[in-house]
Amino acid sequence: MTANNTAAAVEKTAKVTTESFQIQLQTLWNDSVAWLGSHWLQILVAVGIATAIVAILHVLRRWGMRLCEKSVGPAGWGTILGRTIARTGHFFIIMLAAKLVAGYANPPEMVAKTIDFLFTLAAVFQAAIWARELILGAIEKRTESENYHGEALLSALGLIRLLVTFALFAIALVVVLDNLGVNVTGLVAGLGVGGIAIGLAAQGIxxxxxxxxxxxxxxxxxxxxxxxxxxxxxxxxxxxxxxxxxxxxxxxxxxxxxxxxxxxxxxxxxxRHHVRNRLMIGIAYETPPDVLEAIPAMLEAIVEAAGAHASRASYEAFGASSVDLVLEFDVPGDDVPASNAARDKIIIGILRKFAAEGITIPYPAQTAFTAAPDGKLIYPYPPEPQEVPDGRP
The missing domain is CATH 2.30.30.60 (SH3 type barrels.)
Known part of the structure; x- marks a missing residue:
């Protein structure tokens, strides 16, 4: 008994829906016929204006196609814009023209609602197509550098295109359903939960x-x-x-x-545009102060002669057996072997210059003192002779 009642209710609902659709269709037909009979002149003028609008939009579309054909080399923003314009659909062009002239033709309410719905449908999906072309064009423009050609990364553009297309058309579908009066809150919530689940499952990827x-x-x-x-x-x-x-x-x-x-x-x-080298050089304490003062200028001249740039040549500290000097110089370019060759040339030049000037780089030295049984120090070198008043040793 329950199954029969359910089947009867479904059949009744379907019958009511069919009758309602037929009534609306008949109303649309009657209103359209009456409108054509009473506004035929306005309709003809509107059709002429709409035809001109369609022709202008098709000219713009062909201009976008020619802009794409003329592009040579990496895609620029002009090419991307031309490709976006070329993706304008015929259905959108027709509905845009109809929407612009509908007010002048003063159509009946049912016809006006139909034009509004079809224009909204065409405009939303056309905007999604334009947005997709602009986004993908921007990504492709960034990957047009020759250093990215042939890489596996370029194959990711197919996946990126799929993700962008899915996201944009999903948004367009939600907008269209919302304009139809459908409650899209549950759909949006479901898409959000599904996106979160997919994101958590593939967060590494x-x-x-x-x-x-x-x-x-x-x-x-x-x-x-x-x-x-x-x-x-x-x-x-x-x-x-x-x-x-x-x-x-x-x-x-x-x-x-x-x-x-x-x-x-x-x-x-x-x-990097240069390679920096650092050398620590020890100068013997016995070197005269005047010579010590002239050494930084000597080192800078040696560095410049080797094709490098001296950024620092100054004394650092008093070492255990020498006065320590720091030399820092930059070799242009990023070639490490060339930097090493320049460094070797500078080191050899320093040794030659020091040998010519009598400047000593001392070995690490240490003096040991011993003590006699009575506590006096025993020097490791002979004591200097003492002079007597008359000048004799």
Missing amino acids: FADLFAALAIIFDRPFRRGDRIHYDQTKGTVEAIGLKSTRIRAFTGEERVISNKQLLDKEIQNVSA
Whole structure:
């Protein structure tokens, strides 16, 4: 008995819905016929204006296509804008023209509501298409650098395109349903909960993906750069969707996830414009003060002759067996072997200059004193002779 009642209720509901739809359709037809009969001149004028609007919009669309065809080399903002304009749909163009002239034609309420609904539908999804083209165009523009060509990271653009498309069209669908009067609160809550669940389940993958995007936009390093992080030094060979491969200077390939890599302090050696070297030089205490005063200028001249720039040449401290001097100089560029060659040239030049000037770099020296049984010190060298008043020793 209960099943029969349920089936009857469903059948009755379907019948009522069908009859209601037929009544609305009949009302729309009758109103349209009456409108055409009473406003035919206004309708003709509106159709002419709408045709002109459609033609103008199609001209703009073709201009966007030609702008894309003329682009050579990496995509610029002009190309991205042209591609966005070229993605304008015919349905949106027609509904935009209809919306602009609908007020002049004074259509009946049912026709006006239909135009409003179709225009909203076309405008929302067209805005999603435009936004997708602009976002993806901006991402592709950032990856057009030649140092990113051929990397596995470029294959991530397919996944990025899918994620961006899904997000934008999901928002567009919610907006359309809301304009239809559908309660989208539950749908939005469900999408939010589902997104949180997916994010928690794949947080490691998404963290590495967003880290890869950070590498694209922030560019802390590129393929081919020499970097230092933690205790590792090497050359970046590949930047992938999840990890980065680095060829260590000792020969092995090291793989580290993008998130862990960006969490560390990274020193981009390739980005430096000079290599700084530091030398500690000891000068014998027996060196005359005038010579000590002239030594920093000597060292600066030697550094400049080697093609480097002296940033500091000054005395540091009194050492155990010498006056300690610090020499710091910069070699232009980021080539470490060239820096080492310049450093060797400077060291040899210092030794030659000191030998010519009679300046001594002393060995570490220490003097030991012993004591006699009576407590007197026994010197390790003969005592100096004492002079008598008449000048004889």
